[in-house]
């Protein structure tokens with residue numbers, strides 16, 4: 001609060017002039033006092049005291065000394081019409097105790113003479129108090145009263161006016177009621193003007209006052225106007241994610257002119273799911289978590305269920321089809337079956353060839369036949385020809401022969417040396433094919 005103190009008014013007791021003592025030669029005794037006189041009005045600041053001076057009048061003008069002597073014999077009575085404003089003691093000492101006006105009367109007990117002074121008590125303002133800051137919203141608490149208070153609160157003759165530095169942001173009426181208009185900041189200046197009319201004691205205005213220089217005090221209130229968030233909504237309020245997967249939740253905040261549209265995201269359990277500043281949720285582990293989006297004083301929740309990885313092949317959890325043991329076993333079995341079938345077919349073919357051999361040795365079928373006929377100068381591959389130089393190509397040889405032939409067709413290396421090579425070969429082949437599918 002800033003205050004400016006222009007001119008502290010000061011009341012003082014006007015000098016009381018005792019009627020000029022005329023040069024009348026009257027001797028002390030026999031002076032008859034016929035009137036008492038007080039000044040018609042007096043203005044005091046609260047707390048001040050003043051001694052009332054009485055002007056004694058006489059029928060015949062007498063010397064001051066004689067009058068004073070006569071006055072001492074009078075029994076004077078002092079009264080106040082309002083002791084909450086001014087009190088007076090038996091000697092005419094007036095004390096200003098509160099703002100307002102009171103009549104101080106002096107009277108002579110044994111006579112019918114009296115006089116009255118209108119005493120006005122003023123209280124000078126030393127400051128004006130208003131809130132340093134006000135925060136208002138356009139939606140909700142959009143008004144507030146400054147409740148301007150003078151210091152001291154019983155300061156007299158004051159008027160208070162208000163002015164906004166920017167009525168497009170905030171307005172203020174003559175009662176100090178401040179109303180938010182739009183987002184922004186502005187200052188309200190409160191001006192206290194004090195004018196005390198010393199002549200009448202009535203609350204004066206700048207126009208009719210005898211006080212020519214009013215006291216002016218000001219104070220400033222800084223007002224901040226915002227628009228608060230009313231609601232936040234999510235594009236979905238629940239969802240299911242598989243461990244490792246992510247999903248972006250979209251939040252919208254209303255009204256659009258809210259001062260702070262910032263949305264903050266939190267997860268109820270970061271061990272289950274995390275969420276970043278943009279609403280991207282990542283499923284971490286199986287379980288449930290609540291993702292909360294907050295803006296201003298409102299929030300919205302997204303109920304997330306995180307499921308285990310599910311195998312597309314076997315339906316089991318915790319693994320994918322690419323490392324599914326069920327699938328691997330199935331593939332192995334299938335490959336084995338296929339290999340057995342092929343081997344059986346091969347064997348049948350060889351048997352058939354062997355059966356035909358004795359009848360007509362001219363048989364030149366590719367596999368076993370090529371090894372048997374020695375007459376033909378072995379035009380085919382070296383392995384076959386060298387492996388059985390002896391023409392005694394019986395069934396025992398043919399078995400070994402078939403093995404060799406098969407080996408050369410499918411896998412020339414690394415698969416040899418074990419009786420189950422063929423199984424493995426076929427298995428590998430299938431694996432590759434199926435592997436690209438799954």
Ligand SMILES: [Zn+2]
Nearest residue numbers: 311314316324
């Ligand atoms: Zn599986």
